[in-house]
Amino acid sequence: MPLIRKKTEMKKQEPLARAKNFNEVALGYSEEEALLEASRCLQCKKPFCVEGCPVNINIPAFIKLISEKKYDAAVKKIKETNGLPAVCGRVCPQEEQCELKCIVGKKNEPVGIGRLERFAADRERESGSIEKNAQELSKEKIARVAVVGSGPAGLACAGDLALLGYEVTIYESLHATGGVLRYGIPEFRLPKEILDIEVNYLKQLGVSLELNVLIGKTITVPGLFKLGYKAVFIGTGAGLPSFLGVPGENLTGVYSANEYLSRINLMQAYKFPETDTPVNIGKIVAVVGAGNVAMDAARVSLRLGAEKVYIVYRRGEEEMPARKEEIENAGEEGVIFHLLTAPLEIIGDPATGKVRALKLIKNKLGEPDASGRKRPEPVPGSEYTLEVDTVVSAIGQSPNPLVPQSMPELKTAKHGNIVTDENTGETSVPGVFAGGDISTGAATVIAAMGAGKKAAVSIDKYIKKSL
Amino acid sequence: MFKIARKKVLSSTVQLMEISAPLVASSAKSGQFVVLRLNERGERFPLTIASTDKEKGLITIVFQIAGKSTLQLSTLPEGGVILDVLGPLGKYTDLTGVKNAVVVGGGVGIAEIYPEVKELVHEGARVRTIIGARNKDLLFFAEELESAGSELFIATDDGSAGRKGFVTEILKELLDSDKSIDLVLAVGPVVMMKVVSNLTKPYGVKTLVSVNPIMLDATGMCGACRVTVGGKVKFGCVDGPSFDGHQVDFDELMKRLGQFKELEGLSKQKYIDSLKCEKCRE
């Protein structure tokens, strides 16, 4: 078969139409498209893609199964190492991981590994095979383990522990599961139905879910051990929002991305007043930052009727941390980029306290800084003002401080992240493990899942040693 | 699901409920609060824990009917259920070492000061409590506060109970006549807390207020509840709700509280209309 140079395109909703609805933007592969794309894989003996995958999915094997039309077997192969393929196929930065390493990508476009992963998982869900594929587990349990937080780290850890024969309870402070997958990533990028099905699968494995429990306040970690848990995994994420640190940040109309996205995704403010939680979407919205969070906030604003949406970012195009695909999507939908630009002040109406404008300054790139990226430096005299009525701060989140605050013996590093052994998830407290954004700072879904899985293995070892 | 074990109407606009929430009850301390969500479409909203019964696993909340959610809560019967209750949240108010306190409660704040009054008495402090409302019918908890061991002073706008006038007039007299007061604690409408704090400042008496900003997750993840305290941004939900009244930017707090006013009004009106509609169908 002749080599096909380009990835098989995945259909998307038209930009103008999709910028007005919350339906999923990318529509997935048809069977023909998936087979065509699968045929591009060279089935390397030494597959570099697998090295690029944080949970080492056996990529050539699952792609081969797809090309043989053995779709159930393909998804089972993925699930040997990744319990959430429908999620990862949608939100992983494949371009920096498996697809970056793919041999085909050296000269041409790499194999669309993420798209194929999504195809296999969607096919399983749509054909109703998920339940059929759930394993029968022994009723005899080895011991009880508590998992704190139901984001990807917690879900992955809980799933693996259940499969290993443990009785697992997940404690979640919100009224819903999923962490960022629920409150942060919008419906049009990750339909919540997919998350619900993944969580139901865990329930089928016998995992219990306790919502509305804030560990550190409702129950402490030592309290969990008193309840009979033999080990505790902490996957509480990086939920503490950073604000801009410029004058005017408490004006009304200034939101953290977490507040903005939680109102819309978790509380479904986009259905207000059918739902009770309001959000004020202005006519002109400026989102500060250029990561995935910023793109999500900008694209949500368009969908809720904003007339103009700006991304304001202090570095240049190359440095934008969001996934490339999502930056392109945002651009196509009409988001306007003010790059190499930093906010100086949010200007408000003194009488009402509402945002009126954003004062900005242009930057130029200087010498590389500690992160290795060129340091943005303000250009004197380049100040300008942009009229806006909503400002969203999406410049990062730091680890959730509640659990460490309630447990001084738990060692934390400079930014409040829990110090863990990278390979085992062990913390400074015996029996307490941690992973995901709480130990790395804000990172990715797959890295959080990988950490949860590693911790499950070491929890198993830890408990068996002490039995 | 959290069951409403008991319900009591305290005044035309204020109700008390005992809710079965054993985990919350077992760890709650004075000054802490819970976040409720009534049903699948509901919003998350905070209410102070007025008291707890650890043995029975109950927490008491007292709320004033204001927006849609509190109105809807007031329609729930004894035996009814609330979908989500999360808590205890916020820092508890550390009252150790206080010797002579004046506690001021306005409106629904009258219930919120109850756990602190009890704790202060327990600490061995002299406690004088001033409660205020527009009129007699809106006053409640007077007996509870007295039997908790505090000397009670009452002010109403129309003089229908206690002194005619504001709580601050009584407070000023106490401050003028007793130089050993070492804490003033005020809970109630923002305007009241602001006036109390302005009043105590020249006397140099430590003043704690309990702020009530808009909250969403109430676990420190969204920052909706930002309050400027001493020129620094604090989160009401995890750094508070209790702050030094002399440091709080009350004007900003008021503006931020009004941020969704129009939408909140819309939501409430829609609910009232739907209630009427249910009646007309009956």
Ligand SMILES: Cc1cc2nc3c(=O)[nH]c(=O)nc-3n(C[C@H](O)[C@H](O)[C@H](O)COP(=O)(O)OP(=O)(O)OC[C@H]3O[C@@H](n4cnc5c(N)ncnc54)[C@H](O)[C@@H]3O)c2cc1C
């Ligand atoms: C808007 C947005 C978009 C993103 N887009 C992408 C993307 O496209 N691709 C990608 O790979 N990554 C993306 N990320 C990052 C990714 O979502 C996170 O790295 C990942 O979710 C981290 O997982 P986690 O399990 O560590 O924590 P989280 O997902 O944050 O989950 C933590 C959970 O713990 C709960 N919790 C916190 N404290 C407590 C407590 N004390 N007691 C009980 N429960 C508690 C929280 O409520 C939450 O549910 C995005 C992040 C955001 C915010």
Ligand code: SF4
């Ligand atoms: S590196 Fe590319 S071509 Fe080789 S096995 Fe992996 S996906 Fe297939």
